[in-house]
Amino acid sequence: MIPLKYLLLYNPVSGKGKFKQKIAKIEAIFSAYGQTLDIYESKFQGDLINVSYNKAKDYDVFLVAGGDGTLHEVLNGVMREDFDKRPCISILPYGTANDSAAILGITKNLKKTIVRTLIEKPILVDINQANAHYFIYTLAAGVLTKISYDVSRTKVKKYGYLAYFMAGVKDIFKRYRLHLDITHDHGHVKDEYLLVLALSGNRVGGMFLNKFSKSKLNDGLLEMRLIKTPKLFRVFKVLYFFISFGRKFKQDVHLQSSFYSIKAPEDVVWNTDGEKIDCGDIEIKVHKEAIRMFVSNRRKKKYFY
Template sequence: MLKRMLIIYNPVAGQRKFHKLMPVAEQILDEAGFDVTLIPTTEEEKSATAIAKQGVLDGFEIIIAAGGDGTVNDVVNGLMQASKQVVFGVLPVGTTNDFARALGMAKDPIEALQIIAAGEKIKVDVGQANGQYFINNAAGGKITEITYAVKESMKNKIGRLAYLVSGISLLPKLAPKQVRITYDTGVFEGEILLLFGALTNSVGGMEKLCPPAILNDGYMDLLVLKKVSPIKLLKLLASIKSGAHLQSEDVLYVKTKTATIECDTSLNISYDGVYGGETPYKLAVLPEKLTILAEATRIQHRLQK
C-alpha cells in the first residue's frame, strides 16, 4: 500500500527552485512507493501552518516542507498544533536552509529527495516559546531582524547576499538592550546585543556559532552576546570560525532546558528567522518531539547516542 505524502512548497523560494524540480521530485518519490500530493503556500500569513494541520486531518502519513527556513517553521507549527503526530521531512530549496544544514541534508535537491525517499527516520527536539514552536533557533536583538526583514524578491535576486546587505544597513542601529535572562542554572542581568536559544549548530548559514548543539539531547544552547564595542564585536565575529567565541568573557554560553527573557523595553524575537513578537517570553525544549526523515550517518556528531 502506497504511503501518502504531502509536499507543502513555497512557489517563490530559492528563485522558484521547486517549480523546476517538481517533475523529478514526483518521479523519484513515486518510484519509491509514495502517493504524492503537492500543495503550494499562498501569500496569506501562516498558510503553510494551516495546510500542514489540514494535511494531518486528511490522513497524510508524511508531510514535507519544500522551501527555506520560514516554510519549515510554518509547517512545524502546523504539525505541533495537530491532533496527532506524523513523519516530517525537509526539502531545502530556500536561501539559507539552516535547519537542513544541521540535519545533514544534501544541498543538491535531487540527492535530498533520494534521502527522503529512503525513509530513514530520526527523532529531534522542538522548541516552544509563548505558544509558538521552533526547530532551529529562537533569536533576539536588533541584528537578528534581518532574517525576517529581507524581502523575498531581494533573496531571489541576490541569494544569501541579501542578508549581508540588510545586515550592513542595520549595524548603525545596533543598540544594546538591558535584559534579565533566567535559565536552569542561573540568572544573567545586563546589556546585550543579541541572544540565541539554539537547538542546532547552524544559525544564519554559520555552522560554527553553536558547534556543541545536539539535535536530540533535550537542551538548547543559550548564547548571549553582551554589550561590546564595535571593534570587539568584529573580533568576536572573526573568532566564530575557530569556535573561540564560546570562551570569551563577553559571551554567555550554557546548555539549558528553559530560558525566560525579560527586557525593560521592547526586544523582538524571531523563531527560525520568522518574526515571533516581543519580550517577555519563555523558551522550553520538547525532547525528541518530532520524527523526521534524515540519514543518521550524515549527522552522527549532532545526535545523542
C-alpha cells in the same frame, strides 16, 4: 513496500520559484518505488500553518519544499497536533536560506533526498517553543538578528544572499543594548547584552559556528549565548564571534537549559528560525523528541545520542 501516505507541501515563491519544474521528477521517483504523492501548493504567506495542522493526522510523511520560512510554517502547524498524529518531515531545501536543512545534512541533491525519504528511517528531533511559536534551530535578539526578515522580498529576489549581507553591514554599526533578566534550569542572570543567540545545531545565517557548543538535537536542551556589550570595539567583537566560529569570550555567558524565562523591555524583538515573532518578555521551552525528521547519517552521528 508498505504504501504510506505522502504529502508534498511547497512554496511556489521560495528560491526564485525554481521548485515547480522538479515535481514531475519527484513523482516519477515515487512511482518507481510504488508510492503515490499528494501535492499542495502554498497560496499565501502563512497558509501552510493551517494546512499542515489540518492534514497532519491524514499523512505519514510531509515533504516540505522551500526555505527555513516554509519549514517554520509547517512546524507551527504540525506541533499543534498531538504527538502520535504528527507526520514525519522530510525537507527539500529550495529557499534562499536553508539552515535547517543544512543542520540535518540535507543537500540540494533531490534524488538522494527523495530516495532517503522512501527507504530510510526518520529520527526524533527536539522542537523548541517561544511563547506560542515553535522553532527548530535558532532564537535570537540584538545585533544582526533583524535582517532575516527586514530585507524586502524584492531585494532578496534581486540580490539573493547578498541582500542579507548588505543589510548586515549596516546593522552591525547600530547600538544594541538589551537589558535582559533570564531564569533557566540552573539559575538566573541579569545584564546588558549586544546579542542573544540560542542555537540547536551550531549554524545560523548560512555559517557553521562549530565552536558554539556540542549540543545535540535530541537532548531536550537548548543552548544560549549571551554576548555582553563591550566598552570598546563593539563591531570587532561581533565580527570576531562569527569569524571564530562562535568562540566564547570571557565576559560572555553560555547557558544550557530545557527552559528560559526572559524578562525584556518591549523594544527587544525576538526572531525564531529567521521569522519575527514577539517583542518583550518570552518563555522558551524544549519539546524533547517531538517530530520525526529525515537526517543524513553523518548528522545522526554528530547531532544525536
